[in-house]
Amino acid sequence: MRKKHHLLDHKWQKIGFIVFSVCVLLCLVFWQGLLYYLFPTSYVPTNMSGYEWIFALAVVLMPVSIALMALSQEKLEDERIVEIRHQALVTIVIIYIVWRLLMFLTTPFYVRFVSPETIGKINMIMRIPTGVTAFMGYYLLIFKLSLWKQNRELNDEE
């Protein structure tokens, strides 16, 4: 009897990781001028204008790569790993609900004391960690950490 996981093949995890790494590198290069900082005098162009589409592409591809990593199975996806995956999902849903509740409950207090512009900024800052990409990222982080921790404990045997 074979169980269906509804997850992508393991190779997509590798592809997702490569794409994510490239995206992070590109974002660092364009956002912080890291490339110019590392190689200030050589052949690196100082003016990055005209190449913004690369940055835009990286920003678009980053959530896709996180989704690929989060939704693809491990090399050998057995029932223990499925259980860890399930626990990670439950944990992140609880954190998400608590965070949204916190947002909902704290808003009436601070709106009286700050300007509308500041409220907008606070709302934006508070919404970023609850976006779909962040949700998948947290889930991936919790899942991978739990798996690594458990495997490390179990590796000591025999």
Next chain:
Amino acid sequence: MKNNLRVERARVRMTQQDLADKTGVTRQTIVAIEQGKFNPSTVLALKMARVFGVTIEALFELEDTD
């Protein structure tokens, strides 16, 4: 739930990795089952019983606290 996995494995001189390969799980899962940290599904328990040529009851038994 108690299990005699380690005993049965020793009886047939099988490593955890061998058992893992034969049942299609990771070695860490076998360790977790042996240590009682993880309860296998019915399918996995049946596969293990088949590998050792014993019944499920010979491999796993319920405790009073279960």
